[in-house]
Amino acid sequence: MRGLLLAGSQSEWLRRQATRRGFVRKAVSRFMPGESLDDALQASHGLARDGLSVILTHLGENVRDRSEVEAVVRHYREMIDRIQVEGLDAEVSIKLTQLGFDLSRELALDHASALVSYATRLPGRFWIDMEGSAYTEATIEAYRRLRAEHPRSGIAIQAYLKRSAADVEALIGYGAAIRLVKGAYQEPASIAFPSRPEVDARFLELAKRILTKEARARGAWLTAGTHDTRLISEIERHVDATGWPRDGLEFAMLYGIGRAEQVRLARAGCRVRVLISYGTHWFPWYMRRLAERPANVAFVLRNMFGG
Numbered sequence: 001m002r003g004l005l006l007a008g009s010q011s012e013w014l015r016r017q018a019t020r021r022g023f024v025r026k027a028v029s030r031f032m033p034g035e036s037l038d039d040a041l042q043a044s045h046g047l048a049r050d051g052l053s054v055i056l057t058h059l060g061e062n063v064r065d066r067s068e069v070e071a072v073v074r075h076y077r078e079m080i081d082r083i084q085v086e087g088l089d090a091e092v093s094i095k096l097t098q099l100g101f102d103l104s105r106e107l108a109l110d111h112a113s114a115l116v117s118y119a120t121r122l123p124g125r126f127w128i129d130m131e132g133s134a135y136t137e138a139t140i141e142a143y144r145r146l147r148a149e150h151p152r153s154g155i156a157i158q159a160y161l162k163r164s165a166a167d168v169e170a171l172i173g174y175g176a177a178i179r180l181v182k183g184a185y186q187e188p189a190s191i192a193f194p195s196r197p198e199v200d201a202r203f204l205e206l207a208k209r210i211l212t213k214e215a216r217a218r219g220a221w222l223t224a225g226t227h228d229t230r231l232i233s234e235i236e237r238h239v240d241a242t243g244w245p246r247d248g249l250e251f252a253m254l255y256g257i258g259r260a261e262q263v264r265l266a267r268a269g270c271r272v273r274v275l276i277s278y279g280t281h282w283f284p285w286y287m288r289r290l291a292e293r294p295a296n297v298a299f300v301l302r303n304m305f306g307g
């Protein structure tokens with residue numbers, strides 16, 4: 001089921017069908033407060049009332065048209081302005097392929113650099129999402145260059161990739177902020193751990209590595225991007241046992257998932273960010289959300305039959 005849904009996320013035909021259907025749009029709204037920046041900002045204010053900060057991302061990937069890339073950049077600048085004006089504790093996350101990485105790596109890096117510069121008016125971090133494995137090496141290299149200019153930028157690292165232990169070591173070496181996630185794409189067993197227990201074990205190992213005294217002394221930062229309550233409890237226990245302050249790391253979850261856990265963590269003195277994705281290009285992203293929990297397909301079907 002997971003493989004089918006992830007393969008479906010690349011289908012143009014399915015995308016056209018899904019985006020036209022009201023019942024799919026209704027199901028998507030579970031994970032997205034709306035398609036506009038106003039919707040995302042309004043949701044951010046609501047979350048702030050519960051002590052939750054946010055990360056905002058405007059949906060889009062594999063953009064191959066220069067004028068579309070320019071529109072994306074303009075949108076992110078407007079997002080940054082609005083975050084500042086509205087005084088929100090909001091960070092920004094982008095995908096390099098949304099900035100034209102498939103068209104020209106230099107172009108995407110120039111745009112990312114200009115955006116991260118622009119975002120320095122905000123107190124928070126500027127994140128680079130990690131996409132499929134075809135982009136891993138290039139994304140880390142782009143991040144390395146970006147970070148040399150903008151130390152407040154961070155990168156997502158996927159625990160399911162076998163290479164991630166080495167990547168985390170290198171990133172710790174230059175004090176990077178790492179948003180550790182399990183990984184959301186379809187990857188072959190030659191490069192990714194195929195079983196859930198292996199991925200979970202690797203996630204915990206990497207999280208603990210980023211939280212070591214030595215890594216922290218170098219300036220490394222952990223944002224643990226997961227809804228897995230078992231992993232979250234293990235990390236909380238580890239932090240308490242090592243005497244590291246609870247606000248010396250951050251948990252991050254996706255909008256619409258694990259709300260009770262988000263509030264529980266915030267009340268327990270942890271930093272929590274909710275990643276809000278919004279926009280009209282939601283199809284491949286939504287298919288990845290379905291693939292993470294195939295039971296979500298039942299939710300779409302229930303919407304389809306109105307029940």
Ligand code: FDA
Nearest residue numbers: 129130156181182183184225226227228252253254289292
């Ligand atoms: P797991 O899949 O084991 O889920 C644990 C529990 O969480 C489930 O039992 C269920 O209760 C709940 N849950 C998880 N997913 C759900 C869903 N879709 N619907 C309903 N319930 C769900 N990936 C990537 O490749 N690159 C990236 O840059 C990012 N960025 C990112 C940022 C943040 C803040 C988060 C939280 C996640 C990402 N991801 C990501 C996605 C990540 O790789 C992963 O696919 C999801 O977080 C799901 O994995 P969990 O860690 O939640 O564990």
